[in-house]
């Protein structure tokens with residue numbers, strides 16, 4: 001079967017013949033070390049194309065594009081790299097025919113899920129839980145890919161590299177630094193079942209790396225700053241989750257990660273958060289108003305003026321009336337309930353645990369809110385909490401508790417962040433099953 005990628009013919013390019021695009025992770029350049037390199041100018045493309053991509057070619061003078069057909073294997077092994085973001089984005093492509101992976105994997109309808117949040121707000125942590133629920137082991141490549149799930153990071157659609165942003169004095173959150181047209185075209189193509197050559201933003205070098213091949217999958221999660229900033233993207237998404245982390249908690253998490261794990265200075269972390277704030281408020285935060293589910297993380301109300309931010313108040317805001325999504329409720333659907341479960345069945349030390357459930361309004365949408373303030377002392381006792389939750393989309397009694405126990409060392413497993421992330425991952429699984437008619441086997445210990 002033939003696959004064609006559309007490549008422009010005008011820019012100077014370097015052709016690399018490398019071994020695997022799938023391994024193009026953070027140290028992408030590694031793949032190219034021993035590769036034969038041929039430097040060509042636009043007009044000479046016709047002389048080298050046949051050598052590398054043997055099959056048919058034709059030029060459409062109007063668009064100045066070369067339409068290149070190549071076998072699937074050839075396209076995997078060879079691609080074109082031009083220096084600079086513009087070159088890479090021009091070389092991003094969409095296969096002309098549908099991917100053969102659709103038939104191989106029995107994919108009828110890729111489900112597209114958007115996860116939005118600022119940097120360092122727990123997207124990766126959440127998506128590890130999602131992959132656990134789907135029982136999917138993902139590759140260690142730049143774009144994690146598993147049997148069921150592929151996770152695309154939207155940072156890959158940055159048009160300005162780190163230097164370019166510094167020169168233009170814009171943050172990565174600014175739409176100017178992102179290619180929403182390409183994002184839309186490529187995610188739409190995946191949803192339609194086409195392979196794409198997607199650019200890569202390399203967080204280690206701050207550069208835009210050559211495109212990698214991404215194929216459709218049963219579930220494609222797009223995570224990042226702007227999954228539905230562009231209204232056309234919203235139309236593509238089957239489910240949306242926003243991680244809404246309050247400033248106080250965001251700073252605490254950033255300090256923990258960037259100081260302890262990355263050796264950054266406190267003043268630099270605070271300055272970076274401050275400098276991003278206006279763009280965050282203008283371009284990222286508004287997406288939370290129409291997410292299907294929002295996990296909101298706030299300082300605790302159980303400790304007056306808490307400085308440590310180790311105890312969190314977490315709210316799961318769930319839209320009502322969304323097809324395929326039935327909000328989780330506590331005890332009695334539609335009621336307003338305050339619940340302190342500490343006592344004989346749940347061990348609590350200071351400052352305790354408090355639940356709340358009830359209807360609410362979120363940016364003019366009817367929602368129901370489930371809230372938990374405090375930390376769980378003994379994770380195995382969560383079964384007591386689980387037995388009071390309904391509409392959880394679990395496949396067996398105790399599945400939520402088991403999931404949290406399996407990942408007990410992951411950040412947030414002992415509070416509402418972990419609990420609500422598991423609940424939302426279960427909702428994704430249920431939606432996938434409803435929309436595709438397929439069944440995902442639950443993961444058992």
Ligand SMILES: Nc1ncnc2c1ncn2[C@@H]1O[C@H](COP(=O)(O)OP(=O)(O)OP(=O)(O)O)[C@@H](O)[C@H]1O
Nearest residue numbers: 118119120121122123124125253256257411412417
């Ligand atoms: N639920 C949580 N409770 C406590 N800390 C958390 C929680 N989730 C994340 N963190 C902290 O925040 C840091 C960032 O988390 P994570 O890498 O999941 O975020 P991210 O949104 O994927 O970040 P980035 O976009 O920068 O890659 C983690 O190193 C961890 O210290």
Ligand SMILES: O=C(CO)[C@H](O)[C@H](O)COP(=O)(O)O
Nearest residue numbers: 119155162172173203206225
């Ligand atoms: O907001 C971000 C999302 O991850 C990053 O800051 C952005 O992608 C730029 O990355 P880097 O700081 O590595 O240049």
